[in-house]
Amino acid sequence: MASYSTNEFRGGLKIMLDGDPYVIVENEFVKPGKGQAFNRVRVRSLKTGRVVEKTFKSGESVEAADVHETRLQYLYNDGEMWYFMDPESYEQLSADAAAMGEAVNWIKEQDMCDVTLWNGSPLSIEPPNFVVLEITETDPGLKGDTSGGGGKPATLETGAVVRVPLFVQTGELIKVDTRSGEYVARAREG
Amino acid sequence: MCGLAPWQPSAGPAVLRARACLLGRIRGFFADLGVMEVETPIASRAATSDPALDSLRTSWSGAGARPQTLYLHTSPELPMKRLLVAGSGPIFQICKVFRDGERGALHHPEFSLLEWYRPGLGYRVLMTEVANLVRHALEQPELPVRYLSYRELFQTHLGLDPMRADGEALRQAAAAIPGSRELELDRDGWLDLLLTRRIEPKLGRGRLTFVYDYPPSRAALARIRWDPEPVAERFELYLEGMELANGFQELTDPAEQRRRFDADLRKRSARGLDRFPWDEAFLAALEAGMPETAGVALGLDRLLMVATGSTRIDQVLAFPVERA
Numbered sequence: 001m002a003s004y005s006t007n008e009f010r011g012g013l014k015i016m017l018d019g020d021p022y023v024i025v026e027n028e029f030v031k032p033g034k035g036q037a038f039n040r041v042r043v044r045s046l047k048t049g050r051v052v053e054k055t056f057k058s059g060e061s062v063e064a065a066d067v068h069e070t071r072l073q074y075l076y077n078d079g080e081m082w083y084f085m086d087p088e089s090y091e092q093l094s095a096d097a098a099a100m101g102e103a104v105n106w107i108k109e110q111d112m113c114d115v116t117l118w119n120g121s122p123l124s125i126e127p128p129n130f131v132v133l134e135i136t137e138t139d140p141g142l143k144g145d146t147s148g149g150g151g152k153p154a155t156l157e158t159g160a161v162v163r164v165p166l167f168v169q170t171g172e173l174i175k176v177d178t179r180s181g182e183y184v185a186r187a188r189e190g
Numbered sequence: 191m192c193g194l195a196p197w198q199p200s201a202g203p204a205v206l207r208a209r210a211c212l213l214g215r216i217r218g219f220f221a222d223l224g225v226m227e228v229e230t231p232i233a234s235r236a237a238t239s240d241p242a243l244d245s246l247r248t249s250w251s252g253a254g255a256r257p258q259t260l261y262l263h264t265s266p267e268l269p270m271k272r273l274l275v276a277g278s279g280p281i282f283q284i285c286k287v288f289r290d291g292e293r294g295a296l297h298h299p300e301f302s303l304l305e306w307y308r309p310g311l312g313y314r315v316l317m318t319e320v321a322n323l324v325r326h327a328l329e330q331p332e333l334p335v336r337y338l339s340y341r342e343l344f345q346t347h348l349g350l351d352p353m354r355a356d357g358e359a360l361r362q363a364a365a366a367i368p369g370s371r372e373l374e375l376d377r378d379g380w381l382d383l384l385l386t387r388r389i390e391p392k393l394g395r396g397r398l399t400f401v402y403d404y405p406p407s408r409a410a411l412a413r414i415r416w417d418p419e420p421v422a423e424r425f426e427l428y429l430e431g432m433e434l435a436n437g438f439q440e441l442t443d444p445a446e447q448r449r450r451f452d453a454d455l456r457k458r459s460a461r462g463l464d465r466f467p468w469d470e471a472f473l474a475a476l477e478a479g480m481p482e483t484a485g486v487a488l489g490l491d492r493l494l495m496v497a498t499g500s501t502r503i504d505q506v507l508a509f510p511v512e513r514a
Contacts, residue, residue, distance in 0.1 A: 007291055029294025032390075033426075033436050034410050035242050035382035036375070037292070054369035055383070058291065059461075 002064040006039040006056050014046070014065040017054065021046040021065035021118050031058070046116060046123055047098070065118065072115045072122075074107045084115060084122065095122035103127045105160035106178040127178045132187040133157050135170050151183075199508040206508065208498050212490065213284065215327050216304060225280040225306060230269035232285065237261035237466030239454040240410065244290040245466065246299070261466065262288035265487055266305055267411065268472040271440070274307055274483060275475040282306035284490070295502045296432060299511055302490040309481040313412075313423050313439040316484035317400050320427055320435055323488075324398060328497055334397040340404045340421075344381075347389045352381055353405055353419065360384065378407050393428035401426045411450070412438035427488070430496050437486030444476035 004015060009027040016022070022043040031037035037058035044051045046067060056062070072084035072093065081094040082104070095115075097104070103125040107113060114126040138154035154164040154174075162176055164183045173187040194200065201209075220227065235258070237245040243264045251257035263269075266283050273281055287303045308316055321335045344352040348363050355363075360380035364370045367387050375383065393399045402425035406414055409422035423439035441447055451468045459465055494506045504510045 029292065029297050030386045031242075031292065031294075031297065032382050032386055033242075033433055034240065034408070035385075036379045037242070038383060038386065040387070041369075052368070055367060055373060055387075056369075057373065057375070057379070 003061045004064055005061050006058045009039055009041060014067040015043070016063040016065045017043065021067050021123065023067075025051060029058070046118065066120075067116060067118050067123065070115055070117055071112055074109060074111045074113055076109060077104075082125075084113070084125075087112075093117075093120075093122055095125055099123055100125050102178075105158055105181070106131050106133075106176065108133065108158060129178060130175055130184065131178055132173050132175050133160075135164070135168065135172050135174060138164065138168065138170050140169065154183075196513065200504050200510055200513060201506055201508050205494070205498050205500070205506050209494055209506065212327055212494055212497060215329075216284070216323065216490075219323050219326050220282050220306070223280070225282050225308070226278065228270065228273055228278065228281045228283050229285070230263075230266045230273070230283065232263055232288075233260035234263055234269070234469075235260060235467065236268070236469035236472070238264040239451050239458070239466065239468050240264065241454055241457040241461065241463070244463070246288045246290050264289050265303060267485070267487070268469045270305060270307060270485075271480055272472060272475040274309055275478050275480045280306070280308050293511070296492065298491065298503050298507060301503075303487050304490050305485065305487040307440075307483050307485040309483040311484050313402070313425060313437055313484040316437055316486055317402065317425055317427075320437065320486055320488065321398050321400075324427070324429070324434070324493065327493060335400070336397055337400045337402065340401055340408075343389060343401050344384070347392070348384060353421075364388075378405075381405070381408070390428065390433065391431045394430055394432070394434075397429075399428045401428065409441075409450075410436075410438065411441050411447075413441050413443075415439075425486075429493075432492050432495070433489075434492050434496075435486055435488035437484060440480070440483050440485050442476065442480045442482060444473055447476055448473060 004013060009024055011024055011026060013024045014021060015024065022045055024041055025044050026042040028040040030040050039056045039058055041054045041056060042051055043054060073087050075083040075085050081096060082100050084093050084095065099122045101124060103113065106127040111128060115122050116124045133156040135154045136157050139152050151163040151165055153161050154168065155161050162181060162183050164174060168174060168186060175184040175187045177184050217227065233248060245261040245264055247259050247261050249257050250260050265287050266285055270281060270283060283305050285303060286300050288300050290299060292299055325331050325333045341351060341353055344350055350359060350363055357377050357380060360377065364380055364383050367383065370383065404422040404424040406420045406422050409424060412422040412424035414420050415423050425437045426433055427435035455465055491503050491506050495503065498506060500506050
């Protein structure tokens, strides 16, 4: 099993702590001139995204996390799992709801996603920053209002609900920023 | 350091000038006191025995000699003491020293050290001289000074007696430090953790803070005084949350020195560190009789950080190791 000494610690390094994968956010070396050296480390859980602080005795080793990034195509959801395919090897991988996180709100079949794999299985799914989705339901809104002020809720084909301007109607395609969950613009057909 | 081409220095021209100015003022200070500047070897056959330090190494060949390992000094302490034995009188040295495995906001594997020895002076008097030097170097003659014993320091900041508290009490005092629960440390390790994480960041804010009289287990090369319990006659200077200097009433007893070397090397072995040859020439000098002396080493890069308001050591180095 690969491991890293605290001397190799740096931002971005992926390590195992208490059986879970973490990425080092910040590493600080603390040492009195004549005494024990420590590494004060801030790590982010690759499972939950939570940032915690750890203290290591310098010179200790920790297990490396077998974590890497890849791009996969989303295929379908069977009600329990979400299935992805590696477009080069055609290998199929499944992700559970915890790994999907917010991505379930934004991706539809055929979308390419950045996927973090841990021991070969999807750990987290990053949807594209911008997606184009169809509105399946929204109130008709007031005729002649093109200002967009105020807005109204609209349900998208994925089930997500976003606020859209009053002039946007059911059946239209809109562009959404998945990082903020906000409407960006109307999108062209197709 | 973003935005710099690979050839460019990471310290700006104003900082480089501040370094030159600082060195000039320090040399002026010692010239006025009649302390002589000396040079001792950077590369030596003996390595440090300090279990907390690791020497960088190089090799030497030539002049018919078989290639042999030489160690880069972690401080010029031992050869400077040999000069004292040889009758040098008060001496100082400004040199680069090297410590493997040390890198961070306040650490760099090579750094500039000012070390000086004052035969005949006691360590308490030397503390006032250190304060005067720093005030002079920083051009802040009014910089206030505070003196606290190691025991007072822990009592003031943590409400515990560092000489008496057991490992469990120290572990509990460290509970507020994130990630400390999983640590396995000895008593000295807990003291170091508490000092660096819970006390040091608050020390020396706007003033020079000296901490003196350390637990005997933290004596390094300081003399032990029985008062009535043993304390190590050692001091440290803190300024702006940084450890700046370390000084001793120097150990002059060769038998005790040999015991400490031996204990150091046993500690190194227990930690799986290399056992290095110790400095027999230094022990022979102690046998010949070293004058009673106080001595101190001060980190010049950190002093320059204070002078220039820098928060990272890289800001005061022309070329940090990653650009060296």
